[in-house]
Amino acid sequence: MTGQPLLRLENVRWQYEDSAKHALSDINLSLYPGEVVGIVGPSAAGKTTLLLALGGLVPRNYSGQFSGERRVTGELGIVFQDPETQFIGLTVEEEIAFSLENSGQADEEIEQRIGEVLKLVGLEGFALRSPFELSGGEKQRVAIASALAHQPRILLLDEPTSELDPKGAREVFQLLSQLKREQEITIVVSSHATEELAQFCDRILLLADGRIELDLPVRPFFGKVEELEKHGILVPDVIQLYLQMCRTGVITANKYGVPLHVDELAEWYREARISGRRDET
Amino acid sequence: MSSLIRFENVSFGYEADKQVLKDVSLNVDRGELIAIIGGNGSGKTTLAKHCNGLYKPTSGTVTVKGRDTREQSVAELSRTVTYCYQNPDHQIFQSTIFEEVAFGPKNLGLPQTEIEQRVTEALAAVGLEQMRSAEPYFSSKGTRQKIAVASILAMKPEAIVLDEPTTGLDYRGVRDIMALLRKLHQAGHTIIVVTHDMKLVAEYALRVLVMHQGRLLCDGTPQEVFARQEVLMKAQVEAPAVYRFGVAAGWSEPVPLTLEQAKVRVTEERMLHETRSS
Ligand SMILES: Nc1ncnc2c1ncn2[C@@H]1O[C@H](COP(=O)(O)OP(=O)(O)OP(=O)(O)O)[C@@H](O)[C@H]1O
Ligand SMILES: Nc1ncnc2c1ncn2[C@@H]1O[C@H](COP(=O)(O)OP(=O)(O)OP(=O)(O)O)[C@@H](O)[C@H]1O
Ligand SMILES: [Mg+2]
Ligand SMILES: [Mg+2]
Secondary structure, three states, X not given: OOOOOOEEEEEEEEEEOOOOXXXXXXXXXXXXXXXXXXXXXXXXXXXXXXXXXXXXXXXXXXXXXXXXXXXXXXXXXXXXXXXXXXXXXOOHHHHHHHOOHHHOOOHHHHHHHHHHHHHHOOOOOOOOOOHHHOOHHHHHHHHHHHHHHOOOOEEEEEOOOOOOOHHHHHHHHHHHHHHHHHHOOEEEEEOOOHHHHHHHOOEEEEEEOOEEEEEEEHHHHHHOHHHHHHOOOOOOHHXXXXXXXXXXXXXXXXXXXXXXXXXXXXXXXXXXXXXXHHHHO | OOEEEEEEEEEEOOEOOEOOEEEEEEXXXXXXXXXXXXXXXXXXXXXXXXXXXXXXXXXXXXXEOOEEHHHXXXXXXXXXXXXXXXXXXXXXXXXXXXXXXXXXXXXXXXXXXXXXXXXHHXXXXXXXXXXXXXXXXXXXXXXXXXXXXXXXXXXXXXXXXXXXXXXXXXXXXXXXXXXXHHHHHHOOOEEEEEOOOHHHHHHHOOEEEEEEOOEEEEEEOHHHHHOOHHHHHHOOOOOOHHHHHHHHOOOOOOOOOOHHHXXXXXXXXXXXXHXXXX
């Protein structure tokens, strides 16, 4: 990665009040412009806590013991794991307008921006609905729209697609990739959906017991199958199938590493079949 | 098999002028294991909440064991069919995990020893036996999800309707809950699961209901449903990765749905290749 990091945590440790152990230990992390960074880890590993620390909400809004440094340049947008608990607007429109409150924009601009972000998350026509009377996935889409509205440099998302339908989840990840490319923003996203992370992230962190166990570019990351399995992380089926194909000699191991999505494996498989037939004749 | 839950021309709207379920008819027999899939806002939760009378149809009828849900209270219906909320925080109110899971059995008026045993079993099933005296509210999202599922299990109803029960769980948590549901199914319970996880649908469901804009768009086995590309597109879902690979690779029907099936296919192909070239 090039340039200066937009966000940096140095030697961060954090213990929630009334908790017997550290929720974060020895966290050293630099985030650069134009990268999508995934966070995986078992339940209670500290994914949410790490995102809160990146966002500065830990320690600001929580009691506990914090040590270490946080440096940030640029505005933040956050999508929380439980968006519903954060809603305060009476309408979807109002909910999104809150995040634009200090932007100094004129009313017409705000209205236009609201229309744009609702369209981005597939909620056209929802502006006047109550955010509390929506389906689970619709609520999650509202939260994503709010975080996008004020065009942050750094976007932190805590399991943002956990309740989205498969098409919606794919579209959100495509949107994140697009924002990264076009606006060079930094995106950090936690998720249990390793299949989507493999396809759309540049770099992935494995968090276990409050520590960063792995911090690698996506392809080498998913090459660490044993380590992932040890921590109970789902290795995407495409990768498991690829490994089985290598073991049985259906294809030869690719020098760049494991496949990251269906189309990639399908291409390798077709090539192997063609060259297999060539060898036979 | 005999009918347990039956929808006849069910329509429902939260507001008078806006139908959210549109003329849904379906029958659930005792002992089925069903997945409900479909896009956000397509009516899955609304449909699921009709199964135990939390919502009553605006027109049409839902019957449980032949009796109209309009004629029974939710408490009464819950002995037969229990619904587990999409957001666990909508059903967690007690101050310890034990109390939370014991709440339902207590309301059933069971003796103390029976309550104790059911709670212990349910907590063991979701791997929370060590945390029985912990406060539910401060636990991580995954833990709260497990508490919600354990509360339903402790009720031991004939049929369980779970609304996205694996949301927010890590992979082990997902496996544990699904293994448990399969066990309950084998023990004779009827299981209905709303989910967006097509890998789970492929691996566990025996029947799939596809919702689209309040209508039941398709009803079939996973193999049938995932073969219908136009249905999937409309319903904003996609076949599991393994299946999509099989299609892209030009594998013959039936295209494998699960990783295990795909691995078998790879091995067969290899053997075929070896016999041909030897
Ligand atoms: N407000 C809090 N007070 C005390 N302890 C907390 C609080 N929030 C989280 N914890 C504890 O900190 C640890 C990390 O929790 P965190 O929510 O960050 O995990 P997670 O990786 O996000 O889990 P999940 O996958 O379930 O969302 C857990 O042991 C959790 O119980
Ligand atoms: N309390 C409510 N008041 C008014 N409309 C509602 C309410 N709850 C849901 N709706 C609307 O009813 C429709 C169906 O919602 P439902 O919750 O059944 O969808 P779903 O298929 O479960 O979606 P998801 O996958 O997002 O959970 C949606 O358009 C939603 O906006
Ligand atoms: Mg979390
Ligand atoms: Mg729902």
